[in-house]
Amino acid sequence: MKSIRIGGVPEHFNLPWHLCIEENEFNKEEINVIWKDFPDGTGAMNQALRSGEIDAAVILTEGVTRDIINGNPAKIVQNYIGSPLVWGIHVAADSKYKNLEDLRNTKAAISREGSGSQLMAYVNAQNNGWNIEDLKFKIVTDVEGAVKSLKEDKAQYFMWEHFTTKPLVDNHTFRLIADCPTPWPCFVIAVREEVLKYNAERIQKMLEILNTKTSTFKNIPEIDKILAERYDQKIEDIRNWLKITSWSDSQLRENELDEVQEKLRQLKLIPKKVRNSEILHSL
Incomplete structure (x- = not known):
């Protein structure tokens, strides 16, 4: 069974990943997803992608876009949270x-x-x-x-x-x-280019399983109570969060990435905009 190492923040956004792991949904397809929490966020995940410590990350759109432009050998393969953070x-x-x-x-x-x-x-x-x-x-x-x-x-x-x-x-x-x-969808899934070169089919299958889970996530019975208990939140806060949060299984749109790049350029956080094809990868 081939392993895929995923990084993400230990926050409620990522419960669909944990449910897929706990319910053996990846294992049923001969994929061993190994999750690693990054409580210190995007900068640490970018570093882990660069070093090969992880194969993929659920990561902030603007943070990974900037790091890819600055040399991180990774690509965005799909959106994850389609709503702003x-x-x-x-x-x-x-x-x-x-x-x-x-x-x-x-x-x-x-x-x-x-x-x-x-x-x-x-x-x-x-x-x-x-x-x-x-x-x-x-x-x-x-x-x-x-x-x-x-x-x-x-x-x-x-x-x-x-x-x-x-x-x-x-x-x-x-x-x-x-x-x-954020002025754009907040979380994307980024994968190291080397992993995409040799394991693209496995990554695609992993995402199919994940996207099936996120498409019905809000309909899980008592999901508000589950989230509140697991993430030490008040149930009314979780309910408010669920109202404004949507998951996505599509690729980041070109106009959305253009907006991210333009904002980063205006803020002088990147030297120039690059072709979107240098950042995005369609499976």
Whole structure:
């Protein structure tokens, strides 16, 4: 049985993968999917793709697009979450900062260079008319690092997925200042080129199994309760999240990728736009 190593964040978006693994749906087709959690997100997954530690990743669209343009030998093979990701902009609960304008010229906590938390800080700055060249960052590795950094005022705000971070708002560790949705579908599946060269059929079969699961995921009996229990969320938050979240089995559209590339270029995060065929791969 051939193994495929997949990386992803330990968040509710990826429960369909875990259900397929737990229910042996991949194994039935002689595919051994080995999942690895990356709590520190996109930057770490890009590094793991580059090193060959993983074969594929469920990864933020803008983060992997930027890294592919900058030399990551991988391709986007399909969309995964077709809806935007809602990034919450958080400060410490007792922070003096009350609104977005208060955060101008302060320091953002980010998981690492090239992470979604860094890229979206640029998007948020541009949305609010801030000078992106004035942005300052503090690398904190993960959410726990962000908690410590904001508490000690080593950074002043932290951007992370709204619902994943909501328990920290509810327990008064963080305070939510605002939300910043991505302007495009948020998660894609990227695969190393070497894996696509030699195992494209196996990757395609794996995705067929996954896409069958995601197409009926919201109809699983008591899926809201299952998600709430497994990811330590309030059931009303999960229900709100399910309303605004949709899974996708199609390839990222050319116009969507154009928008991602143009935004990255405007923010000076890539030197230039490239042909979409250098980023996308159709199975």
